[in-house]
Amino acid sequence: MSKVLVTGSDGFIGSHLTEGLVKKGYQVKAFAYYNAFNTWGWLDTLPKEIMDHVEVFCGDIRDPNGVREAMKGCDAVLHLAALIAIPFSYHSPDSYVDTNIKGTLNVLQAARDLGTSRVLVTSTSEVYGTAHYVPIDENHPYQGQSPYSATKIGADRLAESFYRSFNLPVTIVRPFNTYGPRQSARAVIPTIITQLLSGKTAIKLGSLTPTRDFNYVKDTANGFIEIFKSDKTIGQEINIATQQEISIGQLAEELIRQINPSAKIICDEQRLRPEKSEVNRLLGCNEKVKSLTDWTPQYTFEQGLAETIEFLRHNLEKYKADIYNV
The missing domain is CATH 3.40.50.720 (NAD(P)-binding Rossmann-like Domain)
Structure with missing residues (x-):
């Protein structure tokens, strides 16, 4: 090898x-x-x-x-x-x-x-x-x-x-x-999950409308x-890419539903990116990687989120959920 x-x-x-x-x-x-x-x-x-x-x-x-x-x-x-x-x-x-x-x-x-x-x-x-x-x-x-x-x-x-x-x-x-597991809190999924797991009922986020294709x-x-x-x-x-997209707002609502249904989302101004800098939509095509290799996604979004939540639940002390992690 x-x-x-x-x-x-x-x-x-x-x-x-x-x-x-x-x-x-x-x-x-x-x-x-x-x-x-x-x-x-x-x-x-x-x-x-x-x-x-x-x-x-x-x-x-x-x-x-x-x-x-x-x-x-x-x-x-x-x-x-x-x-x-x-x-x-x-x-x-x-x-x-x-x-x-x-x-x-x-x-x-x-x-x-x-x-x-x-x-x-x-x-x-x-x-x-x-x-x-x-x-x-x-x-x-x-x-x-x-x-x-x-x-x-x-x-x-x-x-x-x-x-x-x-x-x-x-x-x-x-x-x-x-x-997934080991991602830093500067990314949106661990940001949401760690706030929820730490008991916060007001989840601070930036813009909720952008969509992303999550691997x-x-x-x-x-x-x-x-x-x-x-x-x-x-x-x-x-x-x-998975060739599927979800908005940040939909993602947050799903994680709230799974972890703490009483939590609410509030807009934190410092997390908003400049208007012309925010990438509003990402949805990738994966036809090329599938045509040149044997790669296909093995995990559903639901499976991936479940493993990520479980990891963060057992490693919450490594994360600063009470601040905006730049």
């Missing part, structure tokens, strides 16, 4: 992907963000039988030397390391350029120099902005509606340029909104693996 480097392995999707790759027999090298506490993010919570098969390399995706060192001896790199919170990008855009664009460039340059056989670069459905048409396929125009999405567009186009200019075997993987995290991780396994995906941009 290939030796695979996963950048961002200490994060939400990255930890699930690391776990999934080990279970399928791959040798995994996990690139985790260096810190003085020597903590490895969500990797610290994985079972010993998984971590016994993971080599951890601590570094900073913004540093080309550490990235190159981590990639030595790896046949492939699945690049997930990124800054992803949209509100934080409003006041700290430089950090998004350094992490998302320059970090991706570091991976691409090292892969080119080292002759890496596969490079998967993680995109986001946010690069599309508010849908011009649905379902959104890979030919949909791009629109940078936040500094975050603009940097991901830049990273995607850099990846494309390395494929076209240097024949680097790049694939751009574009998940729609992923949710359960294990389906997203499996999508990466199936895309990686197929040579037909080289040089392609590929959505991972």
